[in-house]
Amino acid sequence: MSQGSDVILDRMMALHPKIIDLTLDRVWRLLDALDHPEKRLPPVIHIAGTNGKGSTLAMIRAGLEAAGKSVHAYTSPHLARFHERIRVAGELISEDDLTEVLDRCYSANNGESITYFEITTVAAILAFSETPADYTLLEVGLGGRLDATNVVDPLLSVITPVSIDHTQYLGDTLAAIAGEKAGIIKRSVPCVVGPQEDAALEVIERTAERLGAPLVAQGQHWHVWEERDRLVFQDETGLLDLPMPALIGAHQVENAGAALAALRTLGFDETACEAAMTKATWPARLQRLRNGPLVDAAGSAELWLDGGHNPAAGIALAEALERLPDKPLHLVCGMLNTKDVVGYMRPLASRAATLTAVAIPGEAATLPADETAKAAREAGMATETAPDVEAAIERITETAPGARILICGSLYLAGQVLRDNG
Structure with a gap:
């Protein structure tokens, strides 16, 4: 990373004593100061869950791009360079553009208290709002309900498997954690749900029912399995016989199922679904x-x-x-x-x-x-x-x-x- 964005990112670290402090007040204040870029995003697919968020996002992105769509993507944490978090219309954000949006967010924040994740999430939203694309893929950082990404009106929500993690922030039962993840469900917006334990699924179903959000749930509305080294996906539209995911591991079959359910819900065909399996890359996953x-x-x-x-x-x-x-x-x-x-x-x-x-x-x-x-x-x-x-x-x-x-x-x-x- 060149000195430009590096220096600003270091300054941002000093704006709040805690790395994680879950509330949306500071994010809304900064978005307001920037004239609400979250209202000018291309259609959003919002992804929460404990495991598999990043892999599922990578597969959805591969499918959308194979269908000729241009896609913004926000993921965290980064592995080698901060730029990996912000992919603008298919390309990692450039050093100049990153420095510029970080600078604008830093100035608009005016020295107020805000966490590093909150201000950098707003920077990503600002970058996405100013470049045309067909879709925006947003990965939740932590939880969902009070995560800095939860300021959007999505086209589709996705919840990958929920398990016990980050108990110091999200609660120490599966139901409590699922309640936080289910916080991304929005009124009348369809939500794809990956495989869940009963305690988590009950909470997600209850939230969806209260908000009139149609669920597209594994085991009810779609099924996925491996058969003779192929991946078979079935939903109400029919059966897909596809190559196994390029991402290694039995758990990637479930992540693939959620990605395919998302693509099908959005109306994409078998070509996009096949590319989701063969073209996805996600570093540091085996x-x-x-x-x-x-x-x-x-x-x-x-x-x-x-x-x-x-x-x-x-x-x-x-x-x-x-x-x-x-x-x-x-x-x-x-x-x-x-x-x-x-x-x-x-x-x-x-x-x-x-x-x-x-x-x-x-x-x-x-x-x-x-x-x-x-x-x-x-x-x-x-x-x-x-x-x-x-x-x-x-x-x-x-x-x-x-x-x-x-x-x-x-x-x-x-x-x-x-x-x-x-």
């Missing part, structure tokens, strides 16, 4: 790294990367690893101190020969390596610590050349790895 200094350090070992960080992501990752050709698996893991670390690791314990714990560089909320190692032992894994990812890789390759090494546990760690690996 991504094989094929070149760069870390790959060189791994020598004959395979190097993989995944940013999942909660128990549901641990289960999905374990299932995805099961489908890869058999090879000894060694984990390099760094996590935040806000996560259910043992819950994340437990599903992986039977798959991994060892876990090498690292701290996440430059991250204030990182769990120290020895605490991550302690959690891994509690989950039943042979473990040690290393000063950094590269040292961990070198140590593993000395004892297990030709193995499979997976760097995992945090999107922040994944971003660091993508930066270090060029």
